[in-house]
Amino acid sequence: MKALLRQPYFRVAATVFALLLVTFLVVERPVKVEKRIAERAQLGKDAPTHWLVPVWLWKGLAVNVGLAGVLLALTPLAGRKLTSGVLPRPPRSPFSRREWMLLIASGVLFVGSGAPRLGHSLWGDEEYTMKRVIADDISRDENGVLQIQPRSWMDTIWDYNKPTNHVGYTVVARLFHDALFTRKDGPQDPWFSEAAIRLPVLLAGVGSMIALVWACCVWGWRRGVAFLAFGYAGHAWLVRFGVDARGYGFVLLLVPVLVGLLGRALQTGRWRWWVGLGVAEFYILWTYPGVVHVPVALNIAALALILTAASDRSEKLALLGRWLVSGVICAMLVVGIMAPLLPGFIKFLNQKMLAGDIDAAWLWDGAAALFCGVTFSQWDPTNSFCVSLSNQPTPHWVAVLLVGLGLIGALVGILTEAAQRHRRWFLLFLVGGPALMILHLMVGHTKPYHWYLIPFLPCLFFLWAAAMNRGGAAWQRWTALGSVIVCMAGVHVLAFEQAKLYTRFPIEYCRESVAEMREITNPRCPGYDQAILSVGFAMYTEAYDPGLIRFSTVDELRQFMRQSDAEKRPLYINFGFGTFQRQTAPEIMALIDNPALFERIALLEGQFITTTREVFRYRPGSVATLAP
Numbered sequence: 001m002k003a004l005l006r007q008p009y010f011r012v013a014a015t016v017f018a019l020l021l022v023t024f025l026v027v028e029r030p031v032k033v034e035k036r037i038a039e040r041a042q043l044g045k046d047a048p049t050h051w052l053v054p055v056w057l058w059k060g061l062a063v064n065v066g067l068a069g070v071l072l073a074l075t076p077l078a079g080r081k082l083t084s085g086v087l088p089r090p091p092r093s094p095f096s097r098r099e100w101m102l103l104i105a106s107g108v109l110f111v112g113s114g115a116p117r118l119g120h121s122l123w124g125d126e127e128y129t130m131k132r133v134i135a136d137d138i139s140r141d142e143n144g145v146l147q148i149q150p151r152s153w154m155d156t157i158w159d160y161n162k163p164t165n166h167v168g169y170t171v172v173a174r175l176f177h178d179a180l181f182t183r184k185d186g187p188q189d190p191w192f193s194e195a196a197i198r199l200p201v202l203l204a205g206v207g208s209m210i211a212l213v214w215a216c217c218v219w220g221w222r223r224g225v226a227f228l229a230f231g232y233a234g235h236a237w238l239v240r241f242g243v244d245a246r247g248y249g250f251v252l253l254l255v256p257v258l259v260g261l262l263g264r265a266l267q268t269g270r271w272r273w274w275v276g277l278g279v280a281e282f283y284i285l286w287t288y289p290g291v292v293h294v295p296v297a298l299n300i301a302a303l304a305l306i307l308t309a310a311s312d313r314s315e316k317l318a319l320l321g322r323w324l325v326s327g328v329i330c331a332m333l334v335v336g337i338m339a340p341l342l343p344g345f346i347k348f349l350n351q352k353m354l355a356g357d358i359d360a361a362w363l364w365d366g367a368a369a370l371f372c373g374v375t376f377s378q379w380d381p382t383n384s385f386c387v388s389l390s391n392q393p394t395p396h397w398v399a400v401l402l403v404g405l406g407l408i409g410a411l412v413g414i415l416t417e418a419a420q421r422h423r424r425w426f427l428l429f430l431v432g433g434p435a436l437m438i439l440h441l442m443v444g445h446t447k448p449y450h451w452y453l454i455p456f457l458p459c460l461f462f463l464w465a466a467a468m469n470r471g472g473a474a475w476q477r478w479t480a481l482g483s484v485i486v487c488m489a490g491v492h493v494l495a496f497e498q499a500k501l502y503t504r505f506p507i508e509y510c511r512e513s514v515a516e517m518r519e520i521t522n523p524r525c526p527g528y529d530q531a532i533l534s535v536g537f538a539m540y541t542e543a544y545d546p547g548l549i550r551f552s553t554v555d556e557l558r559q560f561m562r563q564s565d566a567e568k569r570p571l572y573i574n575f576g577f578g579t580f581q582r583q584t585a586p587e588i589m590a591l592i593d594n595p596a597l598f599e600r601i602a603l604l605e606g607q608f609i610t611t612t613r614e615v616f617r618y619r620p621g622s623v624a625t626l627a628p
Helices: 008-026 031-042 049-073 097-117 124-134 153-158 167-180 194-218 225-233 236-241 248-268 271-287 293-307 313-350 360-372 396-418 423-430 432-443 450-468 474-504 510-515 554-567 578-584 586-592
Strands: 137-140 146-149 533-536 571-576 598-604 613-618
Touching (some): 049 153, 097 225, 124 153, 124 167, 124 194, 194 225, 194 236, 194 248, 236 450, 236 474, 248 313, 271 293, 293 423, 360 396, 360 450, 396 423, 396 450, 423 432, 423 450, 450 474, 510 598, 510 613, 571 578
Parallel strands (some): 533 571
Antiparallel strands (some): 137 146, 598 613
C-alpha cells in the first residue's frame, strides 16, 4: 500500500474516486422528478429541460463513480514510469521570412473574407440557437402579453430539444454575447448581436489555421506547409463555417488540435499531452456529437501505433495505460456534463432525419466540396445565388481536372504515409475516419448535407501535406510539391465565386424580412406588439420576430384574418422554403397564394435551398369574400 501511495497517479485517481463517491452518497436521488418525467412520457409529452437536468446529472454521477474506479484499476499500467514515446520527433526548422509572409497573408485573407460576415443576418439554425439558448427568454403569458426574462444558463448548457445547440460553442458564444452586447430599448435597436456570437467562431477559424500548421509540423509534414495554409484560407467551407454561429468552426479548430496532441503524446509519452487529448476529445463531442467518428478513428489509430511500436514491452504497457486514461477522462467528462442531452439526442435519432441513400453523384459532389467547398450539382438553378462547379466562370473541365488532381494528391499522401513502416497506422484516422463515417451513413440510409463531411476537411489537407513531404528521387519530390501547390491555387479559383457571395450577402435574410413587416423591430421598445399582427406556420423567424404567433390550420389563419380586420392591425406572414411549404401545406399555401387575399411584398433569395424567404401582407376585408 505504501508503494501505491508513493505513486502520483494513484494518489490523483484515488482522490477523484473518493470525491465522486462521497458526492454520490451525499446527493439525494431526484426520485420525485423521475416520477413526473415518467408520468409525462406516458402522456406522450417531453419533459422540460429543468426536469431532465437533475435526473441525468445524478445518473451521470453514478456512472462516473464506476469510471473513477476504472482509473484506479488502471494503476498497474498508468502508474508505470515512461522515459520516451514511440514516435521520433521530426527535426525542427524555423520558418523562413517568405514562409512567414505567406502565413500572415493567409490569415489576413481569411479574416478579410470572414469579418464582413460578422454582422450578417443569422440564418435558420443560427437563429434557432440564438432564440432558444443565448438571447433573453421572451414568451407570451396566459394573457398573451410578451414577457422578457433573463436567459437561464441551464437552457444554454442543456436545452437539446433539437441538436442545433452545439453546446461547446454555445457556451462560449453566450459568454461573448453577455460581455459585448448592450441592451437598449429604441425601436430599431438590435434585440441581440450577431457579431458577438460569431466572433468566437472567427477566432476559432484563425486558430484552426494555426493548429493545422502546428499539427503538420508535429507529424513532420513541414515542407510546403505555408502553401497549405494559403489554400486552406480560401476554402469556401472555412469562409462560411469559420464565421457561422454554429459549432463547425470549433470542429475545424479541434480536429488539427487533436492530431497535434496525439502526435506529441506519442512522441513524448508525457501526461500533459494525454490529458489534453482526453479533454479535447470531450470538447469536440460537446460541440458537435455528430463528429463521433473523429475520436473513434483517432483512438483506433493511436492504439495501433502503440501496439506496433518498436519499444520494449514495459514502455508499451505504460503508454497503453496513458492512452486508456485519456479515453476514460474523455468518457467521464462526456457522461458528467452531457448526460442531460441524451434524451433529446435519442429523440432526434428516432426521427430519422435526412433519410436517403448515398450514391456515386453524392460522393463526387462530396469530393468537390472537400476540395473547395462547392459541389458540381446545382441545388436550385432558378436561384441567382446558386453557385456550383458546373455554372461558374471557371470551365467545367478545369474544375474536374483540379478536383481529380486533388484526389491524386491525397492518394500520393496515402502512399507516402503507407511507406512509413510504423506511421502507416495513422492512416486508420486520416482515411479510416472518413470511410467510417460514410459507411455509417450508408448502413443507416442517411444522406446528409455535404458539409457534414467538414470534420475531415483537415484530414484532406494532412494528406496533401504528406504528399508534399514524400521522399524518393528529386523529380518525384518536386512533382508532388508542385502538384499540391497547384491544388492550393485551385482551391481559391474554384471557391472564389461562392466565397464572394458568402462575404457580401447573408445566407438567409431573416432580419431583413422582419424589417419588411415591422417599423418597431426591437421587442424591448414600448408598442412593439401593438403595431402589427405577425403569424407563422413554418420556417418562421422567431429570434428576429419573437412577437410572431404560430398557427397550423386554415381555420386558424382565417381567424387571424378576421382578427386583423376587427383590430385594424395589418396581418403579415413570413416564411422560408416556399417550394417545400407548397408541397407539405397546400391548403394553407392556397390561401396565402391567393392574390385576392394576400399580397407578396418581399421575395428574398437565400444562399441555400431552404433559406429563400417570402413575406405576405393580408388585404384588409378580403376574408369576407371566402365561403364560410
